[in-house]
Amino acid sequence: xxxxxxxxxxxxxxxxxxxxxxxxxxxxxxxxxxxxxxxxxxxxxxxxxxxxxxxxxxxxxxxxxxxxxxxxxxxxxxxxxxxxxxxxxxxxxxxxxxxxxxxxxxxxxxxxxxxxxxxxxxxxxxxxxxxxxxxxxxxxxxxxxxxxxxxxxxxxxxxxxxxxx
Amino acid sequence: xxxxxxxxxxxxxxxxxxxxxxxxxxxxxxxxxxxxxxxxxxxxxxxxxxxxxxxxxxxxxxxxxxxxxxxxxxxxxxxxxxxxxxxxxxxxxxxxxxxxxxxxxxxxxxxxxxxxxxxxxxxxxxxxxxxxxxxxxxxxxxxxxxxxxxxxxxxxxxxxxxxxxxxxxxxxxxxxxxxxxxxxxxxxxxxxxxxxxxxxxxxxxxxxxxxxxxxxxxxxxxxxxxxxxxxxxxxxxxxxxxxxxxxxxxxxxxxxxxxxxxxxxxxxxxxxxxxxxxxxxxxxxxxxxxxxxxxxxxxxxxxxxxxxxxxxxxxxxxxxxxxxxxxxxxxxxxxxxxxxxxxxxxxxxxxxxxxxxxxxxxxxxxxxxxxxxxxxxxxxxxxxxxxxxxxxxxxxxxxxxxxxxxxxxxxxxxxxxxxxxxxxx
Numbered sequence: 001x002x003x004x005x006x007x008x009x010x011x012x013x014x015x016x017x018x019x020x021x022x023x024x025x026x027x028x029x030x031x032x033x034x035x036x037x038x039x040x041x042x043x044x045x046x047x048x049x050x051x052x053x054x055x056x057x058x059x060x061x062x063x064x065x066x067x068x069x070x071x072x073x074x075x076x077x078x079x080x081x082x083x084x085x086x087x088x089x090x091x092x093x094x095x096x097x098x099x100x101x102x103x104x105x106x107x108x109x110x111x112x113x114x115x116x117x118x119x120x121x122x123x124x125x126x127x128x129x130x131x132x133x134x135x136x137x138x139x140x141x142x143x144x145x146x147x148x149x150x151x152x153x154x155x156x157x158x159x160x161x162x163x164x165x
Numbered sequence: 166x167x168x169x170x171x172x173x174x175x176x177x178x179x180x181x182x183x184x185x186x187x188x189x190x191x192x193x194x195x196x197x198x199x200x201x202x203x204x205x206x207x208x209x210x211x212x213x214x215x216x217x218x219x220x221x222x223x224x225x226x227x228x229x230x231x232x233x234x235x236x237x238x239x240x241x242x243x244x245x246x247x248x249x250x251x252x253x254x255x256x257x258x259x260x261x262x263x264x265x266x267x268x269x270x271x272x273x274x275x276x277x278x279x280x281x282x283x284x285x286x287x288x289x290x291x292x293x294x295x296x297x298x299x300x301x302x303x304x305x306x307x308x309x310x311x312x313x314x315x316x317x318x319x320x321x322x323x324x325x326x327x328x329x330x331x332x333x334x335x336x337x338x339x340x341x342x343x344x345x346x347x348x349x350x351x352x353x354x355x356x357x358x359x360x361x362x363x364x365x366x367x368x369x370x371x372x373x374x375x376x377x378x379x380x381x382x383x384x385x386x387x388x389x390x391x392x393x394x395x396x397x398x399x400x401x402x403x404x405x406x407x408x409x410x411x412x413x414x415x416x417x418x419x420x421x422x423x424x425x426x427x428x429x430x431x432x433x434x435x436x437x438x439x440x441x442x443x444x445x446x447x448x449x450x451x452x453x454x455x456x457x458x459x460x461x462x463x464x465x466x467x468x469x470x471x472x473x474x475x476x477x478x479x480x481x482x483x484x485x486x487x488x489x490x491x492x493x494x495x496x497x498x499x500x501x502x503x504x505x506x507x508x509x510x511x512x513x514x515x516x517x518x519x520x521x522x523x524x525x526x527x528x529x530x531x532x533x534x535x536x537x538x539x540x541x542x543x544x545x546x547x548x549x550x551x552x553x554x555x556x557x558x559x560x561x562x563x564x565x566x567x568x569x570x571x572x573x574x575x576x577x578x579x580x581x582x583x584x585x586x587x588x589x590x
Contacts, residue, residue, distance in 0.1 A: 047524055049355060058507070060355025060499050060514050062524040069519075072388040076526055082384035083537075084529035155263060157358040157494045160529035 013100050016110045016135050019142045024095045024114075027164050030088075032074040035164070040136055040143040041067045047149045047165060062154070077162070088162030089118035095131065106138040107145065114149070116165060125159055128152045175589050182585045184578060185556060186549035189542035192364035198490035205473050205587050206231035207321045210331050212475035212484060213237045213247055216315040217352040217503060218264065223281060226264040229486060230319065235308065236260050236270065237317060240281035247310050247319035248283045253303040270305070279305050314339050315351065316475070334411035334566060338469045342477040344427040345461040348454070349502035353482070354514065356498040357522025361532040363539035365473075365487035366584070368495060371531060372470040372478060373408055373418040373576025375400055376554065381534050385526040388519070390438050393463075396421060406571035408555070414472025414583025416576030421466025427457070435459050445508050458502070458509050462516065470576055472583050481517060491539060497521040497528070552577040 019038075026035045039045075047062035056064050065073060077085040097113040109132060116127040134146040149165045151158070181188035191197065211230045214237040218226050225238035227250060234250035236259075250258045252272035259270035259279060269286060271278040277288045283305035288294070308319040311328025313336065318328055329336065343351050361368075371377070379386070379398050386394040397420065400406035405422040423431050435443055439459045446455045464480025476483040482498040499517040501510040520527035542550065555573025562568065569575045 049357070057511055058514075060357070061518055062357065062522055064515065064518055073526070076384040076388055079384055079387065081387060082526075082530050083381065084533040085384070087533065155358075157360045157496075158523040159360055160523045160532040162529055162533075 009100070009103055012103070012108055012137065013098075013110070015137070015142060016100075016108050016133065017098050019135060020095055020098070020110065020112065020131075020133055023144070024093050028091050028093055030077075030163070032077055032164065036070060036074055038142075038144050039067065039070065040145045043067070043134075043143070043145045043147075045070055045147050047151065047154075049154050051150060051154060056148075062151075062158075073164075077164070082162070084160055084162040087120075089120035089125070091116050091118045091163055093117070101132070107134060107136045109134045114165070118161075118163065127158075127161075127165060129165065178585055178588055182581050183549075184582075185553035186551055187581060189546055189548065189550055191366060191550075192539060192542045193490050195490045198364075198487070200588060201487070202231040204590065205584070206487070207233075208325075208587065208590075209322070209473065210311060210318040210320050210325065210328055211473070212316060212471070212482075213319045214317045215351075215353045215482065215498070216245070216312065216317060217350065219245065221266065223266045223268060224264075225260070225262075225267055225281075227260055227262065230308075230321070231487070233321075234258055235319065236305075237319070238267070238281050242282075244282070245310055245312065245317055246282055247308040247317070248279075248305040249308070251305070252277055253285065253305065254288070259305070283307055314343050331413055332471070333413055333415070334564070335413075335415040335417075335469060335471055338411070338417055338467070339477060341426055342465050342467075342469060345464050345480065345500065346502050347427070347458045347461040347505065349505040352501045352503035354499045354501035354510065356496045357517075357525070357528070358494065358496045359523040359528065359532065360488070360492060360494050361535050362492055363535040364490060365485050365493040366580070367535045367538050368483075368485050368493055369470065369473065369580055370552070370574075370577045371535070372468050372476040372483060373416045374574070375406075375408070375418050375420055376572040376574075377534065378420075381530045382527050384530065385520060388526055390436075392436055393438065396436075400571040403571070407568050408571055408573050408575045409569075410565075410567045410575050410579035412565060412579075414580050416470045416579045417467055418470075418571060418576060419467040420571055424460070424463070424466030427461050427465065430456055430460065439512070442508060442512055446506055449506070458506065461502075462509065462512055464500075470580070472580055480513065481521065495528075552581065 023038055045065040046056050048056060049061055050059050053059045076082050080086055093114055093116040095112050095114045099111045101111045102109040112131045114129045114131050118125045130150045132148045136143045136145050213228050214226050219239040222239055222241045225236050227236050236248045236250045238246050240246055250260055252259050254275055254277050257272050257274045259272045269278055269280050278286050280286050285300045285303045308321055309325055311318045313328055313332055400420040406419050409417045411417055443455050443459050469477040474485050481500055484496040486494040488494055499514060501513055522528055552574045555569035555575060559567050559569040559575055567575050
């Protein structure tokens with residue numbers, strides 16, 4: 001790798017991290033319609049249950065959302081018709097421990113850790129997870145191609161979630 | 166524990182559970198909760214697993230009945246054993262995995278090791294036990310096991326009635342439920358597990374509570390096509406839909422009468438949303454098979470509530486576990502056609518994800534309503550919780566089964582009648 005490639009990689013990585021932080025803030029602020037615009041329409045938002053699965057389509061997940069399901073999920077959360085979403089927990093999340101796991105021509109895959117503290121009716125609940133973001137820069141603007149949220153306690157009983165991880 | 170439940174004054178239960186109402190303290194009285202564990206969860210048949218989860222010798226899954234951890238395991242002879250997950254030496258659990266395959270179970274504390282049928286096979290440095298105790302007297306304790314249609318039940322009660330007698334009037338409905346395999350065996354295919362801050366009976370009531378559906382699940386209905394939404398809520402005004410008590414605490418709510426018996430094809434056009442899948446299936450299946458598979462994708466048109474911890478609910482198993490008086494764990498187990506077409510099984514998974522689990526479009530709203538019940542029930546301890554809906558239109562068949570409108574609370578009344586009978590026994 002020559003120096004210029006190193007610089008390119010560094011720059012892409014930095015842009016990806018900034019993108020992920022911007023996404024995190026949108027989710028904490030419940031700016032869900034803006035969040036939808038971060039996506040490549042072909043992308044998938046996945047919260048798996050099985051810690052080892054990579055074939056998400058063939059296994060049961062908590063969420064396995066294509067474009068249509070993402071839109072419906074956001075609609076549900078913003079419509080006022082869902083009691084759990086209307087009275088959802090407030091969240092503050094920290095995303096850190098970024099590593100670049102692959103770096104193709106226009107696409108990067110970034111791994112990170114996420115800790116969400118969700119506050120509702122006097123109780124704070126922690127959702128800790130490993131994240132993998134696949135982000136495309138093909139159009140110039142970063143777009144999410146896949147986001148996988150692997151909760152560390154995915155096989156245990158969780159509390160109902162009225163927000164996006 | 167047993168000291169606690171003896172303090173329950175059973176003569177007062179009649180005042181706390183009447184035909185048409187219950188006292189709110191049934192949701193939060195800790196002494197009552199202890200008594201429920203002793204008199205219901207340690208006395209009757211409790212569902213622990215489905216046979217498809219244990220296809221091979223050595224396959225196991227662990228679960229908890231009341232507070233007691235157990236292992237459900239298939240042994241070398243093919244028999245299913247339900248063993249107390251507790252070493253006979255000092256009481257440590259011998260298995261902490263949710264599921265897996267094992268040759269036996271070894272206690273991590275002093276290496277006592279047990280066979281798949283619970284026999285104590287070996288312990289280290291046995292000279293300290295010579296003349297003290299016999300290995301043969303110290304197996305992992307076995308529970309009674311009963312299996313019906315692949316549903317594995319266990320009981321701590323050595324004198325319990327046969328499982329088939331206990332299931333009684335629910336059996337024909339279990340048979341109908343399993344037809345959603347569409348010619349393939351029904352297989353457990355993953356599960357959503359979540360907790361809510363509320364009493365287990367609030368969930369028990371909910372399975373035959375169709376009255377809540379259009380209210381609580383409005384946001385889910387807005388996310389599906391109009392055709393499906395109309396079909397699934399037609400019970401609100403239909404005379405064909407009904408709620409029925411089946412005896413022994415079991416009950417039934419039929420919401421889509423046309424999907425009660427999936428062998429009976431009414432010839433109605435397949436739903437628009439499944440046309441693409443039907444076209445794919447048609448490449449490898451006869452038109453009859455395609456209709457059979459597609460008509461079964463949403464499961465059957467009813468919820469069957471089996472007292473106290475299992476429901477066969479449309480397309481999935483619902484399992485409840487009381488954690489404390491004010492906390493309950495729910496599992497929604499997805500079902501697949503074992504050996505059936507992958508593309509159809511994937512659609513079943515997506516349907517399950519859409520509604521169920523902590524991220525579903527349905528379950529979180531249920532949980533919100535149940536937690537509100539739990540919180541609200543603390544107000545006005547003398548004001549009863551009403552389970553009287555439809556008493557004015559309930560009819561009783563010669564076999565004792567009561568039937569009323571689909572939105573009526575006949576199923577809850579059946580569950581509470583059984584609850585009182587077991588608590589007073």
